[in-house]
Amino acid sequence: MALSKETVLEALRRVALPGGGDPVTQGFVHALAVEAGVVRFVLEGAPGPALEALRPALEAAVRALPGVESVTVVVPAGPPRGLGGGPKIGGHPTPQAGPLPVAGVRHVIAVGSGKGGVGKSTVSANLAVALARAGKRVGLLDADIYGPSQPRMMGVSKRPSSPDGKTIVPLQAHGVTLMSIGLMLKEDEAVIWRGPMLMGALQQMLGQVQWDAYGPLDVLIIDLPPGTGDIQLSLCQKTELDGAIVVSTPQDIAMLDAKKAIDMFRRLNTPVLGLIENMSTYVCPNCGHEAHLFGHGGVETEAARLGLPFLGALPLDLEVRLAGDSGTPAAAGEGAPARAYAAIAQALIASGAV
Numbered sequence: 001m002a003l004s005k006e007t008v009l010e011a012l013r014r015v016a017l018p019g020g021g022d023p024v025t026q027g028f029v030h031a032l033a034v035e036a037g038v039v040r041f042v043l044e045g046a047p048g049p050a051l052e053a054l055r056p057a058l059e060a061a062v063r064a065l066p067g068v069e070s071v072t073v074v075v076p077a078g079p080p081r082g083l084g085g086g087p088k089i090g091g092h093p094t095p096q097a098g099p100l101p102v103a104g105v106r107h108v109i110a111v112g113s114g115k116g117g118v119g120k121s122t123v124s125a126n127l128a129v130a131l132a133r134a135g136k137r138v139g140l141l142d143a144d145i146y147g148p149s150q151p152r153m154m155g156v157s158k159r160p161s162s163p164d165g166k167t168i169v170p171l172q173a174h175g176v177t178l179m180s181i182g183l184m185l186k187e188d189e190a191v192i193w194r195g196p197m198l199m200g201a202l203q204q205m206l207g208q209v210q211w212d213a214y215g216p217l218d219v220l221i222i223d224l225p226p227g228t229g230d231i232q233l234s235l236c237q238k239t240e241l242d243g244a245i246v247v248s249t250p251q252d253i254a255m256l257d258a259k260k261a262i263d264m265f266r267r268l269n270t271p272v273l274g275l276i277e278n279m280s281t282y283v284c285p286n287c288g289h290e291a292h293l294f295g296h297g298g299v300e301t302e303a304a305r306l307g308l309p310f311l312g313a314l315p316l317d318l319e320v321r322l323a324g325d326s327g328t329p330a331a332a333g334e335g336a337p338a339r340a341y342a343a344i345a346q347a348l349i350a351s352g353a354v
């Protein structure tokens with residue numbers, strides 16, 4: 001019989017569980033994929049150690065099928081270790097009627113992008129620092145749960161404390177109040193959670209973090225994951241957002257994805273506060289020649305076409321990358337990128353968004 005999902009499920013059904021029944025009928029087998037001899041599935045629905053104990057028998061049962069080249073069984077990480085007996089991050093979300101405000105915060109602004117790698121986290125960190133330098137009390141939430149980069153960009157690695165075991169005290173860096181799921185995980189630890197766990201983590205980051213631990217905030221910047229997935233949807237529906245900023249490079253392919261993000265925010269009734277063009281120009285530090293590696297001006301043109309504010313263009317600058325990697329965003333310095341970010345911060349303040 002040819003290898004198929006059904007033959008794999010049949011083999012798994014033949015594995016008897018210690019407490020009776022089989023893993024398929026008990027609902028432990030999820031996201032089964034069978035592709036050219038490669039079998040993958042997620043084992044979920046019982047405590048992690050019990051599933052780990054089951055894994056070898058299931059792998060052996062599948063490997064014994066004709067045509068199987070490899071088997072990968074993923075047992076999702078449970079909620080990360082807590083904060084010294086404090087709240088566990090990443091449980092299932094609790095039901096919530098409508099969008100809620102974030103306690104201790106006046107304005108909430110999400111920073112999104114359609115495509116990954118266009119500099120959304122860099123822009124979030126730098127904008128937060130620039131707004132803080134302009135006198136605003138700023139919070140930064142790293143909601144890029146699969147790829148949290150704010151701890152590195154903002155230069156923090158300490159685990160936040162939870163004195164009462166329920167709420168979490170955020171950290172502070174460069175004048176910004178900061179929280180990231182990355183602070184709860186080891187740097188190289190992958191998050192292998194399904195949708196509900198992600199939603200739960202996001203809900204906790206907004207509701208259980210004491211955003212006003214160092215005084216009430218004027219604005220909370222939320223660094224979203226790229227794309228238009230569960231986190232974006234959930235955030236827009238469950239949180240009273242003032243609006244979203246969309247970051248794109250001028251490249252057509254990035255702009256195409258940015259338009260999808262804009263469309264998503266519009267459909268979710270989240271006002272788009274403006275567009276930012278990142279990696280806009282490159283000025284050669286040796287000869288001063290200006291090059292447009294990803295094109296130039298495309299985002300501004302698109303903003304005009306859509307009737308949205310264009311907040312500014314940010315150069316492709318080695319200082320920005322090095323500063324991000326070193327944990328002190330370029331906006332904290334005195335160079336050209338810091339001036340460009342200060343101008344965007346002023347534009348946002350002038351618009352009344354912050």
Ligand SMILES: Nc1ncnc2c1ncn2[C@@H]1O[C@H](COP(=O)(O)OP(=O)(O)OP(=O)(O)O)[C@@H](O)[C@H]1O
Pocket residue numbers: 113115116117118119120121122123144147149225226278279314315316317318320321322324325
């Ligand atoms: N204007 C810039 N000049 C130079 N390097 C930049 C600039 N903007 C971002 N980078 C660099 O590009 C890389 C990707 O940036 P970043 O992580 O901010 O993108 P992202 O859109 O948040 O990515 P992801 O989708 O993976 O979260 C980083 O190494 C960052 O330092």
